[in-house]
Amino acid sequence: MTKHFFSALQGRRSYYALSKEALIDDQRIEELVGEAVKQMPSPFNSQSGRVVILLGQRHDRFWDIVKEQLQAIVPAESFQITEDKINDSFKCGYGTILYYEDLSVVEGLQQKFPAYLDKFPLWSNQSSGMLQFAIWTALELEGYGASLQHYNPVIDAAVRAEWDLPADWSLIAQMPFGKPAAQPKPKEFQPLSARIKLFK
Numbered sequence: 001m002t003k004h005f006f007s008a009l010q011g012r013r014s015y016y017a018l019s020k021e022a023l024i025d026d027q028r029i030e031e032l033v034g035e036a037v038k039q040m041p042s043p044f045n046s047q048s049g050r051v052v053i054l055l056g057q058r059h060d061r062f063w064d065i066v067k068e069q070l071q072a073i074v075p076a077e078s079f080q081i082t083e084d085k086i087n088d089s090f091k092c093g094y095g096t097i098l099y100y101e102d103l104s105v106v107e108g109l110q111q112k113f114p115a116y117l118d119k120f121p122l123w124s125n126q127s128s129g130m131l132q133f134a135i136w137t138a139l140e141l142e143g144y145g146a147s148l149q150h151y152n153p154v155i156d157a158a159v160r161a162e163w164d165l166p167a168d169w170s171l172i173a174q175m176p177f178g179k180p181a182a183q184p185k186p187k188e189f190q191p192l193s194a195r196i197k198l199f200k
């Protein structure tokens with residue numbers, strides 16, 4: 001990881017054109033995910049974030065499950081577009097990271113600190129967002145492109161059953177990644193003067 005922090009921020013984009021070519025060992029993927037999970041801040045250091053890493057055939061199986069679950073609810077005439085998007089984009093990648101929050105941890109905090117009862121689910125989501133961003137950027141530093149998808153809650157039960165995941169784990173986001181097969185389009189930025197106020 002030799003790139004400067006802000007180069008990594010600039011390089012992190014949503015990549016939708018992916019290939020299955022491996023750029024690093026699977027063990028390295030596990031290491032960088034593990035480091036991000038370990039170092040992320042969380043409310044009261046509750047460490048409610050959970051992650052599932054799906055590689056190779058497991059990644060393919062995941063996207064087949066997404067298609068199966070969507071087919072059951074999407075009108076037949078529009079399902080083809082959905083299926084093409086999954087087959088031509090996300091499923092072409094090398095792996096998918098699933099982001100969960102452990103609701104038993106969140107509920108434990110709510111019982112212990114009732115004054116913040118309504119805040120804990122929000123903070124849990126914020127903590128997950130930080131984790132998603134950290135892993136997204138870490139993958140970028142290794143040369144992978146990723147994007148963030150939200151097929152939850154439609155897919156939750158089927159994915160939980162497939163990998164026998166704990167009932168308390170709540171699915172927040174899905175991040176397919178792979179070697180970039182095309183670069184994202186340039187991004188438009190709003191003027192920072194409209195977004196930041198500095199007082200001194």
Ligand SMILES: Cc1cc2nc3c(=O)[nH]c(=O)nc-3n(C[C@H](O)[C@H](O)[C@H](O)COP(=O)(O)O)c2cc1C
Nearest residue numbers: 012013014015016129147148149150151173184187
């Ligand atoms: C909380 C959040 C939710 C998002 N959800 C989706 C999503 O469901 N599908 C998707 O393709 N992109 C999703 N994105 C990606 C944004 O569309 C993308 O980050 C934004 O357009 C800026 O582009 P960039 O990622 O290339 O910088 C999400 C991003 C964030 C931060």
